Amino acid sequence: MNTQHVLIETLTPLHIGSGRLLQGNTEYLYFANHSTVSVVDERKVLSIIGEENLDKWIDIIGRGDDLLDYLVKRKPNITPADTSKRIVRVEGKRSPGGNQTIREQIFSGNGQPMLPGSSLKGAIRTAIFNALVRQNPGAAQRINDFKEIKEFQDFKSGQSKRTVKYRGGTLEKKYTGPDPNHDVFRLLRIGDAHFNETVCLLSETLNEKGDGTFEMKNDPHDKVEQFIECIPAGAETLFRVQIPSELKARLNEIKYRDTASKIPHRERMEWTNILADININTKRLIQNELNRYQSQHLPDGALEYLDSLKGMMTGLHNNQCVIRVGFGTGYLNMTGGWAEQLWRDVANIDFKKEMADLAEGVRRNARYNSFALPKSRKMALGGIPLGFLKLTVFSESEFAAWQAQAAEREAAKLRQAEAKRIADAEKARLAAEAEAKRLEEERIKAEEAKKPKLFEGTLKQGQELDAEIAKSGKPNKVKVYAAGYESKEFDLIGYASPEPVGKVVIVKVDQLDKKKNLTQIRYSRFK
Known part of the structure; x- marks a missing residue:
C-alpha cells in the first residue's frame, strides 16, 4: 500500500456543514465583551440557573427573552467557558446575536472540526x-x-x-x-483531515441584478446572508492518502x-x-x-x-x-x-x-x-x-x-493561545470595571434625582415643587422645598393614605394669598 502524507493548509476559510443550524439564544450565546460564541452546554447552564428554576429557562426561550441577561443576573462574573461545550471566536466587524442562526461546522467523533x-x-x-x-x-x-x-x-x-x-x-x-x-x-x-479550532464569520452574497449590475446582499433579515462556523484561514494539518500500488x-x-x-x-x-x-x-x-x-x-x-x-x-x-x-x-x-x-x-x-x-x-x-x-x-x-x-x-x-518541528509549532500555538487568553481576560476585566462604574454612576444619578430640590423662583398657581413627608397621617404633613418655607409644614391635600416620614413627593401650588405667599399645596405624584 502506497501511503502518502499530505499537508493541508486553508488559504481561505473552509466550511463543511454538519447539517445543523445553531439557534441564537437557545443553542448558542454571544459574549460581546469576549467576541466569542458559546455553543451551549445545557448541563452548565442548568447548574447556573438551578433545577428549581428550570421553568424560568423554558419561559425565557418561549418568550424570546435574552437568556444571557438572565444568566448574568444569576452569575454576575459569568464567562463563555461557564456555559459552553466549545467556544468559537468571532471574526469580522459583524457578530451574530438575537435569534440569528449559525451554520455548524462538521466535527469528528473526538470533537475536532474536520474536512x-x-x-x-x-x-x-x-x-x-x-x-x-x-x-x-x-x-x-x-x-x-x-x-x-x-x-x-x-x-x-x-x-x-x-x-x-x-x-x-x-x-x-x-x-x-x-x-x-x-x-x-x-x-x-x-x-x-482534523483541525484544532473554528471561527464564526459572516458570509455574504455578490448578486447579479436584473439590469446586469451587482450588489452585496447583506441585509441581516435576508436569508442569503449567513453566519457560518468554519475552519479559519491559515490552519494546517496532516492527512493520509493511499494509492494501492499492489x-x-x-x-x-x-x-x-x-x-x-x-x-x-x-x-x-x-x-x-x-x-x-x-x-x-x-x-x-x-x-x-x-x-x-x-x-x-x-x-x-x-x-x-x-x-x-x-x-x-x-x-x-x-x-x-x-x-x-x-x-x-x-x-x-x-x-x-x-x-x-x-x-x-x-x-x-x-x-x-x-x-x-x-x-x-x-x-x-x-x-x-x-x-x-x-x-x-x-x-x-x-x-x-x-x-x-x-x-x-x-x-x-x-x-x-x-x-x-511539530512540538515547537504546538508550543508556539500554546504560547499564542495563552497570550490571547491573558489579553482577553484583561479586556474582559476592564470591560467589567467600566460596566460597574457606569452602573454605579447611574445609581448615584438615580439617587440624586430622587432627592428633593430647593425651588428659589417666584411661586405661581400650579407650580410643581418637591416636598418631603414630615409627619405621617391623614392627612400627611409635608415640608415644601421652596425658599422661605423651609420651617413651615402643609397638609398634603388630595392624598388620603399615610406615607412614611422622609418620602419625597411632588406637589402643586394650590393657593397663594394676596402677597403671593403660599397657603395651600395639593398632591401631584411621588418622585
Whole structure:
C-alpha cells in the first residue's frame, strides 16, 4: 500500500456543514465583551440557573427573552467557558446575536472540526473528470445521451410545463468506470483531515441584478446572508492518502486483464498527474471568474474578491496544488464548468438554448433562469472567497522534518493561545470595571434625582415643587422645598393614605394669598 502524507493548509476559510443550524439564544450565546460564541452546554447552564428554576429557562426561550441577561443576573462574573461545550471566536466587524442562526461546522467523533475525506475526494474527482472530459470530449458532447426533458400539464394553471434533468452518473460512467466496483477512483483512498479550532464569520452574497449590475446582499433579515462556523484561514494539518500500488500492479497481470479493461484511465492515479489535473482545473476556474468580474463595477464589499483570486496560485512547487472545497464554492467549482466550453463546439445545437436548459436543470428557482449561471457568489465579509486549500505531498524526509518541528509549532500555538487568553481576560476585566462604574454612576444619578430640590423662583398657581413627608397621617404633613418655607409644614391635600416620614413627593401650588405667599399645596405624584 502506497501511503502518502499530505499537508493541508486553508488559504481561505473552509466550511463543511454538519447539517445543523445553531439557534441564537437557545443553542448558542454571544459574549460581546469576549467576541466569542458559546455553543451551549445545557448541563452548565442548568447548574447556573438551578433545577428549581428550570421553568424560568423554558419561559425565557418561549418568550424570546435574552437568556444571557438572565444568566448574568444569576452569575454576575459569568464567562463563555461557564456555559459552553466549545467556544468559537468571532471574526469580522459583524457578530451574530438575537435569534440569528449559525451554520455548524462538521466535527469528528473526538470533537475536532474536520474536512471529511469524501468531501476532498469529491473535489479531486471533479478536477480529474474535467481533465478527462476535455481530453476526450465526445461523450460529453452527445448531450441527448444524458439529458432528459419531461413535459406535463400544470393542473392549477392549465399551462404546459417541463422539467430538465441531466443524468451526471450516466456520463461519469463513460470516463471513470461502468459501476462502483470498476470506478478508477477506487484506487484513491483519502482520510479525514482534523483541525484544532473554528471561527464564526459572516458570509455574504455578490448578486447579479436584473439590469446586469451587482450588489452585496447583506441585509441581516435576508436569508442569503449567513453566519457560518468554519475552519479559519491559515490552519494546517496532516492527512493520509493511499494509492494501492499492489492492486494497480496486479491489474496489469494477464489473469486480471478483463477486470482492468473496465477501469479506465488508471494512469491518472499517480501524484504527478493528480496534482497537475487539480492545478489546471483550479487555474481555469479562477481565470473564468476574473474574466467575468474584473471588467465589472463591483460593490465595495466585494473588492477584495478579485485580488484574493489573483494571488491564489502563486509560489506553488511541484509537490503542491490548490483546490477548492465546501460551502460557498458554487456550481462551477462543483462541476468544473466543462459544459460551457465543450458545448460551444457541438454542431447543430442552439448553444444559448442548451445553456438555458442547463440553468433550468440545476436551479431551484425558475425565475432566475434568464441570468448567467451562476448569478451569485458566496464570500466571507470583505470579499474573501471561501474554501481554497493548498495541498503539499510530502516525501518521507519532508514528513520526518515536519514531525520534528511539530512540538515547537504546538508550543508556539500554546504560547499564542495563552497570550490571547491573558489579553482577553484583561479586556474582559476592564470591560467589567467600566460596566460597574457606569452602573454605579447611574445609581448615584438615580439617587440624586430622587432627592428633593430647593425651588428659589417666584411661586405661581400650579407650580410643581418637591416636598418631603414630615409627619405621617391623614392627612400627611409635608415640608415644601421652596425658599422661605423651609420651617413651615402643609397638609398634603388630595392624598388620603399615610406615607412614611422622609418620602419625597411632588406637589402643586394650590393657593397663594394676596402677597403671593403660599397657603395651600395639593398632591401631584411621588418622585
